[in-house]
Amino acid sequence: MNRFFDIPSDLQHSWLGLVGLHLREALLPVLAGLVAALPIAQLCVRFRWLYAPVLGVTTVLYAIPSLAFFVVLIDYTGQTELTVMIPLAVYSLVVLVPAIVDGVRSVPQETLAAATAMGLGPVRRYLQVQLPIAVPAIIAGLRVATVSSISLVSVGMLIGNQGALGNLLQDANSYHRPELAVNSVVTTAALAILADAALVGVRILLTPWMPRAARRGGPGPAEERPEPSVPALEGALEDGPQALEDAR
Amino acid sequence: MNVLHFVNAFFSDGSHWHGYDGIPARLAEHIRYSLLALGLAAVVGLPVGLLTGHYGRGGNALALIATAGRALPSFGLLVLMFILLGFGMVPVMVPLVVLAVPPILVTTYEAMRSVDPSPVDAARGMGMGESRVLFQVELPVALPLILSGLRSAAIQIISTATIAAYVSLGGLGRYIVDGLYQLDYEKVVGGATLVAVLALVTLGVFWAAGRFAVSPGVRRGG
Amino acid sequence: MRSVKCRTPHAVRPDPAVPYQHPPTSEPGTGIVTSYAKSTRSSTRQFGVVAVALAATGALVTGCSSSDGKSGGDPLSGGKSSGGSVVVGSNNFPESTLLADIYGEALKAKGIKVTYKPNIGSRETTYGLMKNGSLTVLPEYNGSLLAYLDKKAAPKTVADTTAAINAKLDPALTLLEPAPAEDKDSVTVNRETAAKYHLTGKSTIADLTEVAKDLVIGGSPEFQNRQQGLLGLKSVYGLEFKSFKALDAGGPLTQAALKKNLVQVADIFTTDPTISKEKFVTLQDPKNLFGFANVQPLVGKGKLSQKGVDALNAVSAKLDTATLLDLDTKVQVEKQDPLDVARAWLKSAGLA
Numbered sequence: 097m098n099r100f101f102d103i104p105s106d107l108q109h110s111w112l113g114l115v116g117l118h119l120r121e122a123l124l125p126v127l128a129g130l131v132a133a134l135p136i137a138q139l140c141v142r143f144r145w146l147y148a149p150v151l152g153v154t155t156v157l158y159a160i161p162s163l164a165f166f167v168v169l170i171d172y173t174g175q176t177e178l179t180v181m182i183p184l185a186v187y188s189l190v191v192l193v194p195a196i197v198d199g200v201r202s203v204p205q206e207t208l209a210a211a212t213a214m215g216l217g218p219v220r221r222y223l224q225v226q227l228p229i230a231v232p233a234i235i236a237g238l239r240v241a242t243v244s245s246i247s248l249v250s251v252g253m254l255i256g257n258q259g260a261l262g263n264l265l266q267d268a269n270s271y272h273r274p275e276l277a278v279n280s281v282v283t284t285a286a287l288a289i290l291a292d293a294a295l296v297g298v299r300i301l302l303t304p305w306m307p308r309a310a311r312r313g314g315p316g317p318a319e320e321r322p323e324p325s326v327p328a329l330e331g332a333l334e335d336g337p338q339a340l341e342d343a344r
Numbered sequence: 345m346n347v348l349h350f351v352n353a354f355f356s357d358g359s360h361w362h363g364y365d366g367i368p369a370r371l372a373e374h375i376r377y378s379l380l381a382l383g384l385a386a387v388v389g390l391p392v393g394l395l396t397g398h399y400g401r402g403g404n405a406l407a408l409i410a411t412a413g414r415a416l417p418s419f420g421l422l423v424l425m426f427i428l429l430g431f432g433m434v435p436v437m438v439p440l441v442v443l444a445v446p447p448i449l450v451t452t453y454e455a456m457r458s459v460d461p462s463p464v465d466a467a468r469g470m471g472m473g474e475s476r477v478l479f480q481v482e483l484p485v486a487l488p489l490i491l492s493g494l495r496s497a498a499i500q501i502i503s504t505a506t507i508a509a510y511v512s513l514g515g516l517g518r519y520i521v522d523g524l525y526q527l528d529y530e531k532v533v534g535g536a537t538l539v540a541v542l543a544l545v546t547l548g549v550f551w552a553a554g555r556f557a558v559s560p561g562v563r564r565g566g
Numbered sequence: 567m568r569s570v571k572c573r574t575p576h577a578v579r580p581d582p583a584v585p586y587q588h589p590p591t592s593e594p595g596t597g598i599v600t601s602y603a604k605s606t607r608s609s610t611r612q613f614g615v616v617a618v619a620l621a622a623t624g625a626l627v628t629g630c631s632s633s634d635g636k637s638g639g640d641p642l643s644g645g646k647s648s649g650g651s652v653v654v655g656s657n658n659f660p661e662s663t664l665l666a667d668i669y670g671e672a673l674k675a676k677g678i679k680v681t682y683k684p685n686i687g688s689r690e691t692t693y694g695l696m697k698n699g700s701l702t703v704l705p706e707y708n709g710s711l712l713a714y715l716d717k718k719a720a721p722k723t724v725a726d727t728t729a730a731i732n733a734k735l736d737p738a739l740t741l742l743e744p745a746p747a748e749d750k751d752s753v754t755v756n757r758e759t760a761a762k763y764h765l766t767g768k769s770t771i772a773d774l775t776e777v778a779k780d781l782v783i784g785g786s787p788e789f790q791n792r793q794q795g796l797l798g799l800k801s802v803y804g805l806e807f808k809s810f811k812a813l814d815a816g817g818p819l820t821q822a823a824l825k826k827n828l829v830q831v832a833d834i835f836t837t838d839p840t841i842s843k844e845k846f847v848t849l850q851d852p853k854n855l856f857g858f859a860n861v862q863p864l865v866g867k868g869k870l871s872q873k874g875v876d877a878l879n880a881v882s883a884k885l886d887t888a889t890l891l892d893l894d895t896k897v898q899v900e901k902q903d904p905l906d907v908a909r910a911w912l913k914s915a916g917l918a
Contacts, residue, residue, distance in 0.1 A: 525688040
């Protein structure tokens with residue numbers, strides 16, 4: 097174990113370099129996914145009929161294994177970080193759209209009516225009322241997307257050392273150095289937990305009105321709804337009558 | 345590159361339909377790995393989730409366990425387990441079970457916690473014992489949510505079981521990994537299509553299971 | 567080239583000081599709504615924070631992608647190697663990475679700027695990257711490359727092999743001088759199988775004809791449909807094995823699977839230190855399916871200065887099979903870093 101941080105030269109990075117690379121490969125796609133998810137989710141809220149087909153498409157996208165996604169993209173984007181980041185951005189998008197839609201939809205009618213009565217137009221109402229109230233749901237989605245993104249970057253190792261910390265796994269095997277695999281797993285898990293905690297911190301900052309007590313009492317929706325495919329199919333298969341009921 | 349063309353070429357090639365590397369054999373392997381992993385994860389996750397949910401204790405501990413479980417990278421765990429344990433099913437089952445336990449555990453806990461307390465109190469008032477309350481009152485009401493946890497776990501397992509091919513096991517990942525090294529996009533796209541279809545069929549199975557297993561009263565209420 | 571990097575986004579850098587909290591409940595209840603009414607201004611301000619963060623994100627994303635593309639942040643992304651620097655690639659097995667390090671360090675010793683691109687994948691992938699100019703130099707094995715380019719070729723000498731490759735090679739590529747060092751793919755059986763079927767170092771691949779149907783053969787995934795693989799074993803020797811197990815390119819999976827008898831036959835590289843260690847038996851190849859396998863640099867035509875060409879030819883002149891086996895042992899058994907091993911050997915050979 098004394099060579100724990102002794103990274104083989106073929107990875108061309110120090111341990112810290114790999115950590116930075118890993119965070120970049122994992123987090124940029126989540127941010128890109130968020131930027132794309134906000135307008136898509138808003139469209140789905142605005143035009144209800146759009147939600148079911150969008151969920152259907154995202155469910156199918158989510159069912160594609162990451163490795164296959166990477167390999168097919170090699171033809172377009174080469175064996176690069178971008179090839180790893182595009183599928184991760186898509187997965188993030190798939191997680192975030194239902195999270196945002198549910199969050200925005202959960203704003204009670206009376207609140208919206210009050211906002212309208214105060215003279216807020218649709219844009220201000222969205223930006224100043226619906227979005228802030230949806231913050232907890234959005235952050236819950238971000239947490240799932242971020243943790244899974246950090247985990248999935250490692251698979252990039254298989255497409256020509258594009259897996260950041262995951263690249264340690266190949267060398268652990270090739271050079272018979274199990275400590276490198278331990279390093280990869282532990283560091284990746286630590287990054288995921290830290291990123292998750294950071295998002296919780298962001299949530300607390302952004303929702304000062306939420307009583308602390310509301311956050312206690314067991315695991316919430318991030319775990320309750322770990323994957324987008326869950327709400328997605330619910331939407332696609334079961335929601336027919338329910339959606340109508342929701343629409344009132 | 346036309347994805348549909350690859351799909352067509354893959355499935356119309358007769359040699360892909362028989363033998364140890366044929367679609368039926370690889371599909372059967374994939375389903376076998378997935379069922380085994382889901383079964384193991386359910387054996388771990390369901391009882392713990394039911395009991396903690398029933399007694400309303402240990403929610404914080406569960407959240408921690410679930411976060412830790414989700415944070416562990418599946419692919420890294422697979423390679424690490426392979427290095428430590430060598431060939432076999434165990435190195436594949438460890439990451440798949442670690443992946444599947446958090447959704448099952450947490451959803452089951454949440455499902456039990458979200459059961460309306462008044463019928464539970466009524467059942468106790470009628471003199472039901474704790475185990476009857478759990479299995480005859482709480483469980484039927486919580487079942488739809490519990491099934492959604494199992495479904496989520498199943499989908500993740502099916503998609504992730506593809507990495508087993510990296511440590512020389514079979515399953516549909518074989519086509520994806522072989523296709524990568526043979527630069528054979530037909531195999532990659534064909535394998536990915538099979539995985540996606542299997543995932544969608546699984547969603548359908550869970551939907552049907554929900555129809556049959558969930559009591560009509562609960563369904564209407566939910 | 568990798569020096570052009572985006573910084574980790576600060577906005578989302580994990581803050582270890584924040585303790586774990588439960589995920590929020592996704593259905594903001596009435597409590598939230600009433601408190602919302604009291605804190606409209608606060609949430610407006612908070613929204614500003616979000617907007618700024620998002621804007622920063624956008625800048626980060628676009629900034630990164632453009633820097634990657636334009637400055638050649640990654641030699642494989644643009645499909646062209648960037649000016650001045652020689653890109654040395656390697657396939658996904660340790661010896662290839664070691665050879666790439668040797669070539670790269672030899673070039674550096676002559677003052678040439680070098681970028682490494684190790685562990686890329688199989689020849690099926692790396693040949694394409696050589697062709698489109700993403701890589702400048704790649705350690706190759708002459709006979710194996712020829713079998714990839716021309717399944718029917720059966721050259722009798724090393725010079726013939728080079729000539730045959732040059733005839734089939736992409737016009738953008740050329741071969742430098744081959745080294746005497748050879749590392750072939752081989753059909754190798756483990757100790758149990760050798761004992762069971764009385765196979766010795768004098769036995770040939772043809773001796774498996776009768777028993778192949780009972781044996782599982784292992785090799786890299788690409789072995790499955792290569793001429794120097796299952797295809798050739800069938801067409802040249804008439805062997806059909808019970809099944810094929812996809813492992814890795816002569817790496818730890820293949821070594822372990824053969825040792826544990828999960829496969830009875832495997833494609834093991836002839837320079838593999840485990841052959842002698844585990845008493846594996848490599849079968850003779852009288853029909854020369856695996857041909858010659860001299861280490862030979864494949865380079866992009868006109869991409870390497872004469873100084874660079876001379877440097878690599880000088881490496882080839884000094885690299886023999888015993889040396890290669892010794893260097894492989896240092897990396898794979900003694901766990902030394904390949905770059906250190908490469909530098910040390912170049913120094914001892916007077917090449918750096």
